[in-house]
Amino acid sequence: MSGTDKSKAGLSLDGPIVILVEPQLGENIGMAARAMGNFALSALRIVNPRDGWPNIAAQRAAAGADYILDKVELFDTVGEAVADLDLLFATTARPHDQAKPVVGPEAAASEISGHVAAGGKAGILFGRERWGLTNEEVGLANRIITFPVNPGFASLNLAQAVLLVGYEWFKRATSGQLPHAMPERSERASQHQMQAFFDNLIRELDRVEFLRPAEKRDTMLVNLRNIFTRMEPTKQDMHTLHGVVMAIAEGRKGPAKGGVLDGEQATRLRALLAEHGQGGGVPDSGSTVRGLARLLRRNPTDAERLLWQALTRDRRFAGGFKRQTPVGRHIPDFVSFPHRIAIELVNAGENEAIVADRVARRAWLEARDYRVIEMRAADVERGLEAELERLQEMMSQSA
Structure with a gap:
């Protein structure tokens, strides 16, 4: 989704470290960095990238998340990449038959949030594009993260997996606060203003004999009134609706008529x-x-x-x-x-x-x-x- 507001400063939060194990494509690294940037994750470690580092394809795919790629830490082995962490999660779609808790991204985010807040250092392992993490690599983790996906098509793109975990963590860290809300509206229309509009509307409808047959007039008026009261219109809404009714009542003019001349x-x-x-x-x-x-x-x-x-x-x-x-x-x-x-x-x-x-x-x-x-x-x-x-x-x- 496009639309980043360049005038707003990004958040700086202490979060988990993202660890990519032997990623094959630079594009996937870049897109993973972009997903991290979306959710204020800034620490990225890469274990033995296939095409070396730095990688121009990663920079192109990062779409502005270069500040994450510029601070990437490189490691030769997974063991070295996780040595300083005291809470480690391994993401996988396959059961590894290991006796350790299996959690979804929301539960993992909750535990990570509390752990980091208490001064701990957490990390999340993401495996290779083709075949994920080995049993030995999963064995290093304290928990396994898996996603509630279609069991017949469970494989996620590397960046997608990073995004799902990052979203749940960021939502937890910010209490789900949205970046923007509906702009302030003008104050709600008063009953007097509503009635004035409705009287005007009825007058024009009577001129075109809309409210017939006569025996259904009262019911039609109630239904019409309910349409507008359900809207909870503002004073500005009433001004606009009044203008619409008058424009229709007075006839089309200007370009709406196909010309400005009678x-x-x-x-x-x-x-x-x-x-x-x-x-x-x-x-x-x-x-x-x-x-x-x-x-x-x-x-x-x-x-x-x-x-x-x-x-x-x-x-x-x-x-x-x-x-x-x-x-x-x-x-x-x-x-x-x-x-x-x-x-x-x-x-x-x-x-x-x-x-x-x-x-x-x-x-x-x-x-x-x-x-x-x-x-x-x-x-x-x-x-x-x-x-x-x-x-x-x-x-x-x-x-």
Whole structure:
């Protein structure tokens, strides 16, 4: 798991010494050191590593636990590595038929914690990757540690074994304290605040006739209230929920609607562009006008969005049309280059400048063999299929 907080100081605890017996791969040594670092174990001894020491593969796999590898103690034999210890555990997944206590990692951690606290010196033996510890090596230990694993697949990676023991020891040494907790929340919402939100919610639900049939209204209200009371919301939660309800009630706006313009706004913007002599064309001067034209192109009205969805999803038209694409210096609302058809949407309340601009654009397109079909935005919103049939008829005439 990633996410080490570099701003926090690590713990320095007196714990057991980890002893790796004849490890074969440098990567396993490095990963074992990383597991030690996770749980504030810092003393590592290695008995006769196969690939020698130092080992670049171990450093790469340590993922920042170099401070452990830098202080590694090397020994030729297990006997030498454990000579100064007065409590020794041997980890193994196999029964060695030796008359000594067999404990799990939690019980071992408990005994180690008490032993180290009393001034003792404890160590844990971890065997070779392929075949673990010999009977003689296990015989040096006071206790055997084994893990509650699947008996049909009991073998653990070396670093995994170190991690399991380290976790239990660290949990014991720190009383299981977690490194971080949920941040402080704002104070719990009052009953008054809850009621104000709920009154607002009910008012909006009544407007859309959600609370019906009438005979189930009271039960539905109780169920709704219980949803929010179970949450134990804070004052901030209530502010957020109130905002959500009002946003839904007032209708979608901005990018959530697919655009920031309604039909009236789009009409005013088209008029502004037409009056500046830009028409539907690509503005070539004036950053403000260029920005407004770009806004018009990028933010379709409801009618534009409905028609565009039909033109892209209906098999009769799919792939044949483009939206707000330049034809010369003009930009019709929709254009089909294969069929040489342009679609112009007419919004209600258009002024003379917009009408004149559209007439000029139509003349320009028709002079270049484009056929122009005008659709009223209101007709698209009320009866889209009729407009699509009209378009299909025009397309069949050009086939």
